Amino acid sequence: MTVYGYARVSTKGQNLSRQIKALNEAGCETILKDKITGTKRERPALDELFATVKEGDLVIIQDLTRISRSTQDLLNIVNELDAKGVGLKSLKESWLDTSSQSPQSRLMLTIFAGLAQFERDITSERTKEGLEVAKENGKHIGRPKTKNEKVEHAITLWKQGTNIKDIEKLAGVSKTSLYRKLKERGLK
Incomplete structure (x- = not known):
């Protein structure tokens, strides 16, 4: 055994x-x-x-x-x-x-x-209910949104050919956020 x-x-x-x-x-x-x-x-x-x-x-x-x-x-x-x-x-x-x-x-x-x-089912149900109430009360659910000024700076750096790691450091915008915004604007 x-x-x-x-x-x-x-x-x-x-x-x-x-x-x-x-x-x-x-x-x-x-x-x-x-x-x-x-x-x-x-x-x-x-x-x-x-x-x-x-x-x-x-x-x-x-x-x-x-x-x-x-x-x-x-x-x-x-x-x-x-x-x-x-x-x-x-x-x-x-x-x-x-x-x-x-x-x-x-x-x-x-x-x-x-x-x-x-x-587990009760906990999940309560969590969903809590999220719905928070949304109804105007609370943002999820990751905090990236500030527009930071995104604009990141896009400018990207257009200038700055590499992604440097953009993340200089603009304070993640690669994921940058790519999402570039895609939304039809730039990528």
Whole structure:
């Protein structure tokens, strides 16, 4: 039996060290890591994990949100691991241990996965409602707009043949903002 760990964060800027430490302390022999959103089912390390595990192995995760983003996704992952004879265990959700194959563990998995999905859906709904209220009240949502004077200066520099890195420094306008404005004006 091999004990695998699976760790995931959503963006490259986030850190896996807390998860890796917990998985090492749990006795994982091999830890596979992804830095990709959990909403995508195709994740390189998770795909490698499924290709590698064999009957009798155990996969440990720090918590459910690291391996799945929806109840259906979690149940599909559990079923896929079960079909291979592989158990799944969560360090945070101690009730999740499919290696025991107990009916109680299956029931808890279904109930709590549903509750976790419900919580994510409520949070998402509240966020959308909050954004709508902010828009109605005239608040700008998103990145701050680049000031027109800066953009005009950047376009002038661009027309003079200044390279993009220098334009970013001199005008204080990002390459993305500059290219967007150039495209809007039909200059690029």
